[in-house]
Amino acid sequence: MCLAIPSRIVEIDGDMGTVDVDGVKREVSLLMIEEPQIGDYVIVHAGFAIKKIDELVAYETLQILRETLALVEKEDER
Amino acid sequence: MKHASEYRDKDLSQTLIRRILDMDIRPVRLMEVCGTHTVAIFRSGIRSVLPKNITLISGPGCPVCVTSQAEIDAFISLSNNPEVITVTFGDLMRVPGSFSSLQQEKAKGKDIRMVYSTFDALTMARENPGKQVVFLGVGFETTAPTVAAAVLAAHQTSLANFSVFCAHKLVPPALEALMKTDGVRIDGFLLPGHVSVIIGLDAYRPFVARHHIPCVVAGFEPADILQAVWLLGRQINSGEAPVVENAYPRAVTAEGNKKAREIMSRVFAPTDADWRGIGTIPLSGLQLQPPFDCYDARQRFELRLSNVPPPKGCACGQILTGLKIPPDCALYQKACTPMSPVGPCMVSSEGTCAAYYKYHVEPGF
Numbered sequence: 001m002c003l004a005i006p007s008r009i010v011e012i013d014g015d016m017g018t019v020d021v022d023g024v025k026r027e028v029s030l031l032m033i034e035e036p037q038i039g040d041y042v043i044v045h046a047g048f049a050i051k052k053i054d055e056l057v058a059y060e061t062l063q064i065l066r067e068t069l070a071l072v073e074k075e076d077e078r
Numbered sequence: 079m080k081h082a083s084e085y086r087d088k089d090l091s092q093t094l095i096r097r098i099l100d101m102d103i104r105p106v107r108l109m110e111v112c113g114t115h116t117v118a119i120f121r122s123g124i125r126s127v128l129p130k131n132i133t134l135i136s137g138p139g140c141p142v143c144v145t146s147q148a149e150i151d152a153f154i155s156l157s158n159n160p161e162v163i164t165v166t167f168g169d170l171m172r173v174p175g176s177f178s179s180l181q182q183e184k185a186k187g188k189d190i191r192m193v194y195s196t197f198d199a200l201t202m203a204r205e206n207p208g209k210q211v212v213f214l215g216v217g218f219e220t221t222a223p224t225v226a227a228a229v230l231a232a233h234q235t236s237l238a239n240f241s242v243f244c245a246h247k248l249v250p251p252a253l254e255a256l257m258k259t260d261g262v263r264i265d266g267f268l269l270p271g272h273v274s275v276i277i278g279l280d281a282y283r284p285f286v287a288r289h290h291i292p293c294v295v296a297g298f299e300p301a302d303i304l305q306a307v308w309l310l311g312r313q314i315n316s317g318e319a320p321v322v323e324n325a326y327p328r329a330v331t332a333e334g335n336k337k338a339r340e341i342m343s344r345v346f347a348p349t350d351a352d353w354r355g356i357g358t359i360p361l362s363g364l365q366l367q368p369p370f371d372c373y374d375a376r377q378r379f380e381l382r383l384s385n386v387p388p389p390k391g392c393a394c395g396q397i398l399t400g401l402k403i404p405p406d407c408a409l410y411q412k413a414c415t416p417m418s419p420v421g422p423c424m425v426s427s428e429g430t431c432a433a434y435y436k437y438h439v440e441p442g443f
Contacts, residue, residue, distance in 0.1 A: 002114040002220065002272045002298065006081045022079055029197060031227055032338045041081055043275060043329055046167065046217075047195020048224045050338060051275045051329050053081050058328035062084055065305065069093045 006041040006053050019044060081328060085299030094304035095127050101311045105131045107263055108310055109256075109400055111249060112270030113140035113428025114298055120437040122300040124307075132307065135400040138252055138353060139270060140428040141217045142169045143398060146352040148383040149245045150175040150422075153214050156243065156379060157188045163206060164190045165199040166214040172425045176386050196228035203232070203240040212375045215244045220272045222246045222364055223338035226345035229366065229373050241375040244365055247351055249273050250285055251362035257289050259356065259399055266292040266310040268303070271326050276342075278334025282322045290320050297326040345370050354388065354422065355395030394421035397430050404434040411435065 007019035007026070017030045019042065029048045030036045042049035084090075110116055116136045119125060125134055138144045154175045157164040164180070171181040171192065184190040189209075193199055196213060203211035215225045225242055232240045249270060256262055269282060274295045286293050292313035296306035306325040313320055324330055342364075351363025366374045375381065388395060392414070393407035404410045404423070414420040416432055423429035 002112070002270075005079050008080075026194075029195070029224075029227065032223060032335060032341070034337070043272065045220050045272055046224045047197060048227065050220065050223070050272065050335055053328050058081060061327045066090065069090075069097060 003044055007044050007049075009036055009038055009040045009042060009049070012036060012038060017049070019049070082299055085297065085301040087301060090301045091304055094301060094308055098132070098304065098308050098311060099129055101129075101308075101315060103129070103131050103311050103315055105133070106265040106311070106314055107133045107135055107400070108266045108268055108307065109135045109137040109264045110268040110270075110296075111137040111139040111253065112268075112273065113143070113426065114272075115139065115268060115270065115296065115303065116430055116433050117428055118298045118300075119303060120433045122303070124300065124303055128307065132311065134268075134307075135264070135403070136397070136430040136433075137256065137264075137267075137400055138356065138398045140423070140426050140430070141221070141247065142173055142426040143394065143422040143429050144247055144252075144353045144355070145170075145173070145216055145245055145422070146354050146383075147176060147386045147388055148352065149243075150179075151177075151386060152376075152381050152383055153243065154178050154180060154183055156212060156375065156381060157183045157190050159210075159379065161210050162189070162379070163202060163209050163211045164188070164214065165193055165202060165211055166190070167216070168192045169426050169428070170214060170216055172419065173422045174389070174419065174425070196224050197231070200228055200231055200237060200240060203237055207239060209239060210378075211240050212379075213240070213242050215242045215246050218247055218249055218270070218273050219276045219342070220270075222346065223276060223335075223342045226341045229345050229370050230341065232373060233370060241373045241378050242366065243375040243381070244346070244363075245351075246346070246364040247353065248348065248362050248364070249277070250281055251359050252353065252356065253282075253285055254288075255353070255356050255359040255362070256399060257291070259401075261401055262399055264291065264400065265314060266294070266320075268306050268310065269293050269295040269322070271295065271297050271302075271329065274326070274330045274334070276335045276338045279322045279324055279330065279332045281334065286320055286322050292320040292323075294323045295326050295330050297329065302326060352383075353398075355398035389420050392421040394423045394431070397423050404431040407431070 011018035
């Protein structure tokens with residue numbers, strides 16, 4: 001089962017860290033991600049952080065999606 | 079919930095639904111190949127808002143469901159060894175083997191324990207030096223690196239009483255096998271989110287080039303899935319050469335997670351694997367390779383896989399390949415329910431039959 005909601009790193013201790021997801025704290029391994037920082041949002045699978053969420057990409061792609069959808073709507077209205 | 083609630087936005091989803099409904103598309107069958115997608119699609123009600131021409135079918139995306147009956151039987155046989163502590167993730171416990179399940183064996187007093195992480199199994203091995211701790215390695219490319227990391231840690235600390243029963247499966251070879259299965263008709267794939275976090279978009283490009291089939295990687299929130307369906311529809315309608323598109327760019331990149339793949343390829347080598355419902359798929363599984371093969375529980379305990387048939391009347395095999403839907407199975411809702419499951423697709427929370435049962439899906443939806 002994949003955990004869809006990203007978790008926030010709140011503590012780092014070597015290769016291990018503590019993450020918080022909606023108030024629930026868990027210990028995870030940070031072995032598989034590059035340069036983890038406190039405050040990073042990560043995808044966690046079976047006790048391992050497997051990806052840092054790219055904040056910039058997340059923001060930009062959501063904007064692009066909204067703009068694309070709005071554009072398609074406008075084209076249809078013509 | 080940052081990076082989740084944005085994709086549950088009502089306006090965004092409604093706009094995507096309108097875009098999908100506006101598409102003039104021929105009848106198509108789109109397959110999701112991730113159990114978490116199956117559950118997310120049912121839970122959000124996406125099937126009920128799609129046009130009649132777009133049918134979503136569930137593929138072999140639940141790792142427990144595709145684990146062969148022979149492997150389940152071997153897990154149970156291993157748990158009967160009094161020297162062994164059998165360690166697993168929770169979803170495997172209730173899957174029925176030919177004669178029993180791990181849960182039934184645990185009730186009889188066998189030492190079978192559930193963990194949250196593979197590292198918990200290492201702790202158990204350290205705390206129980208007089209016992210052999212065997213982790214049941216079931217899962218796709220998302221789980222395999224976590225098992226590989228545990229093997230590496232065991233090797234580095236010379237932890238001799240730890241081993242792994244490796245039953246991992248790989249997604250791209252399964253997609254290949256599906257395309258070659260008689261009677262299977264798929265017009266596009268909704269690719270798994272977190273498997274793709276590890277293997278990246280590049281891992282699918284040879285498959286798309288060979289089979290000319292549109293593929294889109296999706297996240298797990300409603301707008302993520304709707305966007306993927308919309309992109310698949312656009313590809314199908316465009317008439318251009320199909321490609322792999324990314325509807326989950328906040329998490330998935332072209333190259334995937336290099337560190338995870340390095341750990342995985344250090345410890346494992348590809349091998350042929352048996353999939354429930356599909357059969358043997360070349361190089362679709364993983365085996366421990368030297369110098370880590372000493373952690374192979376199958377070798378250590380001389381476990382043999384016997385050739386056993388699936389439960390009589392159970393259609394899990396056809397359901398996993400999209401050839402049937404659960405109501406087509408004679409056992410569904412009768413002999414086979416979540417309380418008393420016959421096949422794995424009814425046991426696992428990610429199984430297609432369990433999802434159909436839970437969300438009371440009527441035939442035709």
